[in-house]
Amino acid sequence: QIVLTQSPAIMSASPGEKVTMTCSASSSVSYMHWYQQKSGTSPKRWIYDTSKLASGVPARFSGSGSGTSYSLTISSMEAEDAATYYCQQWSSNPPTFGSGTKLEIK
C-alpha cells in the first residue's frame, strides 16, 4: 500500500504568517486530498483533487503538487485554521491517509 508521510508533525504559526505543510507518497499518485479535523469532530474534506477547495473553505488555502510530493499552503494564518490536517490518496487500493500535521496558533 502507498504510505503517506506528512511533515512537520506539529507546527505553529502566528496570525498573518504563511504556512506550508507537505505530504510525501511512497509511490506516485495522481491526486491528493486534504482533510481538516478539529478536536472531537469528524474530518472535513478541505482540498480535493490536489488543488480544488471544498465548499466553504477560505481562499487563503491552496493545494499543489504532483507525483510523490504534495503540499497545502495557507497564505495568511488565522486562529480558526488551527487544526490537524491529513492527506489522503486513492490512486491505488487501499486508500491511505497520512499521519497528520497538527497546526497550532502562536
Place this chain on the structure above:
Amino acid sequence: QVQLQQSGAELMKPGASVKISCKATGYTFSSYWIEWVKQRPGHGLEWIGEILPGSGSTNYNEKFKGKATFTADTSSNTAYMQLSSLTSEDSAVYYCARRHYGYSFAYWGQGTLVTVSA
C-alpha cells in the same frame, strides 16, 4: 443535504461483537458507496472498506478482512458495520463516509466511539 447519522458510543467486552449503524439522508442511498474509516490516537485514519447499498457489493482492506462485515438496508437507508472478536486494538472512533465524484471522502458521519474493556 447529505447527512450521515451514526449510532451512539458502545462499551464492549473483549471477545464480543458490535454493530454500528449509519443512517443516510438527503440522497439516493442505494447509488453511492458508503465508506468506513477507523481512527485511533497515534494511529491516524485507516480505511476499513466500503459497501454499495444497492447491490450489496463490498470491498475490504485486507487488514480488516475477518474483523469487519458490512451490510446495508435500503428500506431504512441505513448501513451497518459489524466488528467481531473485539480486542483492545479495536477501541477507536469509527466513521462512515461517502465519496462525491472521485476518490475523496466528501461527507462524514459524526463518528461512533467503541471502547473495548473488561
